[in-house]
Amino acid sequence: MDAKERYFWDLTGHLVVPQVLSSDEIAEANEAIDYYTREILKIQDSDDLPGRPDVQANTVVRTSNKHPYFLKMPSPYSEPFRKMLVHPQIVSRLNKMCGRGFRLDHGPELIGHVKGVDGLRLHGSGDRHKPYVAYRNQNGEMHCGGVTVSYQLSDVGKGDGGFVAVPGSHKSKYVIPEDLKYFKSDMDVLVQPAMKAGDVLFFMDGAQTHGTLPWQAEHQRRSILYKYTSRTSARQGTAEEVAPPENYWDQSIIDGMTPEQRAVMWGPYANYHEELPVLCIDNQGIVHTEEPIDPDNIWSDRRG
Ligand SMILES: O=C(O)CCC(=O)C(=O)O
Structure with missing residues (x-):
């Protein structure tokens, strides 16, 4: 170049x-x-x-x-x-x-x-x-x-x-x-x-x-x-298929995890459809997963 x-x-x-x-x-x-x-x-x-x-x-x-x-x-x-x-x-x-x-x-x-x-x-x-x-x-x-x-x-x-x-x-x-x-x-x-x-x-x-x-x-x-x-x-691509916690980690590591714990166990990929659970904290200081956004509703406006 x-x-x-x-x-x-x-x-x-x-x-x-x-x-x-x-x-x-x-x-x-x-x-x-x-x-x-x-x-x-x-x-x-x-x-x-x-x-x-x-x-x-x-x-x-x-x-x-x-x-x-x-x-x-x-x-x-x-x-x-x-x-x-x-x-x-x-x-x-x-x-x-x-x-x-x-x-x-x-x-x-x-x-x-x-x-x-x-x-x-x-x-x-x-x-x-x-x-x-x-x-x-x-x-x-x-x-x-x-x-x-x-x-x-x-x-x-x-x-x-x-x-x-x-x-x-x-x-x-x-x-x-x-x-x-x-x-x-x-x-x-x-x-x-x-x-x-x-x-x-x-x-x-x-x-x-x-x-x-x-x-x-x-x-x-x-x-x-x-x-x-x-x-x-x-x-x-493949990152998206590999990312779910059960593919990315040994089953024994994620067995019995709460949804909040599972949310941080996803492997890396863009989440460009915003389909992954993400964490937030409510005003009581409690950690929750946010509902994933419906990919069909956001596709037309948020494509990466
Ligand atoms: O080559 C083109 O027509 C553009 C393709 C495109 O928009 C894309 O791959 O994101």
């Missing part, structure tokens, strides 16, 4: 690095996605399809980021995705962005939107401090809890839609205006970067305000998103 890239990243919250993948690497990854799509279309009605991908117009338009299918496909199909996971151009930058010891938190997922598929409203911002994705700068070093690396496997022209961001919003201290959040007004602050197949986009996932515009181009969007975190951030 040179000084120009560092300046752009720190200023805006995202960065496009051109031509990281060769045309052969792009072709291999696209072939693997075609294989995956054929396999999913064969079994899409099966009940045991984990994290059911979104299938529209006979194609997979989005996979769940909880299930890293692309890393476990039969060889040789998984190979391009395993190479991308630790591509030297990625490692050199993530060491600076997230700090040494960064790790994959969840993904990789595919966004394969076709013309007319809806986008996703703006989310992420400085509103409500989220330490697991926050951006900080100390002693001349930057540090970002959550960075998504998005490999482009097809071109994204200006006006095609897809990734969109509010540059500089990772330093904003205020709530996203509602009109902007739902794209009713762009307030002249939205940027949708144009990219070529083989380019890689980095963005501060959760710190920077970003979202997805509806796809407008005739060709399919093909982006593969890897969700990295700094070493001690835990957002979702």
Whole structure:
């Protein structure tokens, strides 16, 4: 990461690095996605399809980021995705962005939107401090809890839609205006970067305000998103499954605990749905668990 890239990243919250993948690497990854799509279309009605991908117009338009299918496909199909996971151009930058010891938190997922598929409203911002994705700068070093690396496997022209961001919003201290959040007004602050197949986009996932515009181009969007975190951030993915007290500790340690005692025995993860019990003290000085907030009611407004 040179000084120009560092300046752009720190200023805006995202960065496009051109031509990281060769045309052969792009072709291999696209072939693997075609294989995956054929396999999913064969079994899409099966009940045991984990994290059911979104299938529209006979194609997979989005996979769940909880299930890293692309890393476990039969060889040789998984190979391009395993190479991308630790591509030297990625490692050199993530060491600076997230700090040494960064790790994959969840993904990789595919966004394969076709013309007319809806986008996703703006989310992420400085509103409500989220330490697991926050951006900080100390002693001349930057540090970002959550960075998504998005490999482009097809071109994204200006006006095609897809990734969109509010540059500089990772330093904003205020709530996203509602009109902007739902794209009713762009307030002249939205940027949708144009990219070529083989380019890689980095963005501060959760710190920077970003979202997805509806796809407008005739060709399919093909982006593969890897969700990295700094070493001690835990957002979702496996951390969420490991976190319940009975998974995180020996059963004998938690047997017979009160709800208040169990509340502090959850392993680390973001609790971004606010579904975990948390502790409070009433005016008699007694410790209680607070009722978890219903995730369905908060999802649309509090997404990390
Ligand atoms: O690439 C995109 O369309 C943005 C995806 C996004 O909003 C996310 O991964 O949180």
